[in-house]
Amino acid sequence: MIMITGGAYQGKAAWAAERLGISENCIKSGRSCTPEEAMTAGCITDYQELVRRLGDGCTDFTSELCIRNSSAVIIMDEIGCGIVPMEKSERVWRENVGRCGCIIAANSEMVVRMVCGIPTAIKGDMP
Amino acid sequence: MTTLITGGSKCGKSSLAERILDGFHGRKFYIAAMQPFGEDAFEAIERHRKMRQGKGFETIEKYTDLHELSFPADSAALLECVGNLCANEMFRDNEVVCPTDAVLRGIRSVSESVSELVIVTNQVGSDGVAYSEETSRYIRYLGEINRCIAGFADNVIECVYGIPLLLKGELSC
Numbered sequence: 001m002i003m004i005t006g007g008a009y010q011g012k013a014a015w016a017a018e019r020l021g022i023s024e025n026c027i028k029s030g031r032s033c034t035p036e037e038a039m040t041a042g043c044i045t046d047y048q049e050l051v052r053r054l055g056d057g058c059t060d061f062t063s064e065l066c067i068r069n070s071s072a073v074i075i076m077d078e079i080g081c082g083i084v085p086m087e088k089s090e091r092v093w094r095e096n097v098g099r100c101g102c103i104i105a106a107n108s109e110m111v112v113r114m115v116c117g118i119p120t121a122i123k124g125d126m127p
Numbered sequence: 128m129t130t131l132i133t134g135g136s137k138c139g140k141s142s143l144a145e146r147i148l149d150g151f152h153g154r155k156f157y158i159a160a161m162q163p164f165g166e167d168a169f170e171a172i173e174r175h176r177k178m179r180q181g182k183g184f185e186t187i188e189k190y191t192d193l194h195e196l197s198f199p200a201d202s203a204a205l206l207e208c209v210g211n212l213c214a215n216e217m218f219r220d221n222e223v224v225c226p227t228d229a230v231l232r233g234i235r236s237v238s239e240s241v242s243e244l245v246i247v248t249n250q251v252g253s254d255g256v257a258y259s260e261e262t263s264r265y266i267r268y269l270g271e272i273n274r275c276i277a278g279f280a281d282n283v284i285e286c287v288y289g290i291p292l293l294l295k296g297e298l299s300c
Contacts, residue, residue, distance in 0.1 A: 081134075091167065101137075101138070
């Protein structure tokens, strides 16, 4: 499994396409794919949005994904570095994204963090 | 040795902090700065309590004035977290005051009286949201406090989804 993280619009998907050869047709968006599609997708973008849609079951689902789709590329925004949201559902989502991100990172052989389009391998070695 | 650990929400800061003190053989103190107000706080306190169970920490609840604490010789402390401490010092007595001096004085004092200190803080300035004047001040104060602690800390580590990134010094675990 490979994880690509960083803030929004830092060039995560572009890097995946260019350096990992991810083609359009194997990409599923976390905003719209079904949980079952995620289990077989070559690449899932906006995983933080799938976490939002999964709600309480997100950590169990993520652990299962790491087993069943262990060759996937997971693209996920880093969203936890702000003020604790006023809205309870936003607080729960933000914490869930943190927990799921830790699970994916622990199961990834490589984690890349993108800043301004520049990748840094924070786990493993860059291809 | 003083180590500062920063990062966003639920990124494994506490686990890392506990791991750093795993090999410490003297008495270990956990300084809890989160005040048990509201359901979320209770949940968080309970979760952290369970995480620490069996790891040999003696808990001290201290929400402000950390300089009043004293520790036995050759002990270690884990302070969690500067974000709470900053809010507690800032909004005490129903008025908003600049918390920087009080927070730093307290942390320096603890740092001088224990042989190993691990401090957990938060990154709160990266969501680009325009907040009220009070919240904006809180973001600024916490940023300034973090910079000052990082200045005197031996080690500074940022956690990203459980992965420790070394920003200063060395990672001892």
